[in-house]
Amino acid sequence: MKIALLGYGRMGKEIEKIAISRGHEIVIRKDVDDDIEISLADVAIDFSVPTSAFKNISNCLNNNVPVISGTTGWLDNYKEAVALCTEKKGAFIYASNFSLGVNIFFELNKQLAKMMQTIEGYTISMEEIHHTLKLDAPSGTAITLAEGIIENSSKNNWELAEKTSEENIAIVAKRIPDVPGTHTVWYASEVDTIEIKHTAHSRKGFALGAVIAAEWIVNKTGVFSMKDVLNIR
Numbered sequence: 001m002k003i004a005l006l007g008y009g010r011m012g013k014e015i016e017k018i019a020i021s022r023g024h025e026i027v028i029r030k031d032v033d034d035d036i037e038i039s040l041a042d043v044a045i046d047f048s049v050p051t052s053a054f055k056n057i058s059n060c061l062n063n064n065v066p067v068i069s070g071t072t073g074w075l076d077n078y079k080e081a082v083a084l085c086t087e088k089k090g091a092f093i094y095a096s097n098f099s100l101g102v103n104i105f106f107e108l109n110k111q112l113a114k115m116m117q118t119i120e121g122y123t124i125s126m127e128e129i130h131h132t133l134k135l136d137a138p139s140g141t142a143i144t145l146a147e148g149i150i151e152n153s154s155k156n157n158w159e160l161a162e163k164t165s166e167e168n169i170a171i172v173a174k175r176i177p178d179v180p181g182t183h184t185v186w187y188a189s190e191v192d193t194i195e196i197k198h199t200a201h202s203r204k205g206f207a208l209g210a211v212i213a214a215e216w217i218v219n220k221t222g223v224f225s226m227k228d229v230l231n232i233r
C-alpha cells in the first residue's frame, strides 16, 4: 500500500519502520501545515497535533482517501469528521489508543465497572503517566477509559482532580521523561484495593495497531473503531 504519514514526529517515524517492514511504501511525510497531494496515497495515517488533526482528516475524506487518526485532543470536531465521512462515503477510524493490549484493557475496564456497579464501599480513581512532551491532558486513552466507566456506573463525568466526587471520576495526569504511556484504574475500599493497569513498554504497539488498521480499512466505507479492526466482541 502507498501510505501518507500526516505527522512525522515520534509516532510517524515508528509507524514508518513498521509499515516498511510489512511491505508498504511511504509516499507522503507531512510534518507542517503545508499543501500535499493526498490522492497519491491509498491510505493516510494521522499522528499529528491537536490543532491540525481535523484539517488533515477532512483533506483525506474530501479526496476519497481512507484515514486512520491517532491524534488526541481534537475531539470537539469528531462529530463533524463523522458527518463528513458519511457525506463523502469515505472511510475513517479514530482511536485514542491503537495498541491491542489497551483495546483489551478497555473491555476489561467496562466489565469491571459493570461488576462494581452494585457493590458498595469502593471509590474509583484513575491515573495516566506520559512523557513530558505530551501536549494534552488527560490522555485520550484516559478519557476513553473514563467514558467506559461512565457508561457502566452512576458517574456522570470525569475531571482532572485528585479526588473522585459523587458525580465525577478523578483523573490524575503525571508527566515523567520518556514514559510511553501508563494507565491505572483503582477501586479502593477501607479493606482493600482493586487495580487494573496497562503499561506500554514502547511506542511499537501503538504503531503496529495503526498499520494494521490502515491495512484493514482500505476498500471499506464507514466510520469504524479498533473494536471492528480487532474483531473484539
Ligand SMILES: NC(=O)C1=CN([C@@H]2O[C@H](COP(=O)(O)OP(=O)(O)OC[C@H]3O[C@@H](n4cnc5c(N)ncnc54)[C@H](O)[C@@H]3O)[C@@H](O)[C@H]2O)C=CC1
Binding pocket: 006, 007, 008, 009, 010, 011, 012, 030, 031, 032, 033, 034, 047, 048, 049, 050, 052, 056, 069, 070, 071, 072, 073, 095, 096, 097, 098, 099, 206
Ligand atoms: N492513538 C494512539 O495509539 C496514540 C496517539 N498518540 C497521539 O498522537 C499524536 C502524535 O504523537 P507524537 O508522534 O508522540 O507527537 P510528536 O510531537 O512527536 O509528532 C507530531 C508531529 O506533528 C507535526 N505537525 C505539526 N503540524 C502538522 C500538520 N499540520 N500536519 C501534519 N503534521 C504536523 C509536528 O511537527 C510533529 O512532528 C499526539 O496527539 C499523541 O497524543 C501517540 C501515541 C499513540
Ligand SMILES: O=C(O)C1=N[C@H](C(=O)O)C[C@H](O)C1
Binding pocket: 072, 096, 097, 130, 131, 134, 135, 138, 139, 140, 141, 142, 180, 181, 182
Ligand atoms: O501522547 C502519547 O504519547 C500518547 N497518547 C495517546 C493518548 O493520549 O492516550 C496514547 C498513548 O497513551 C500515548
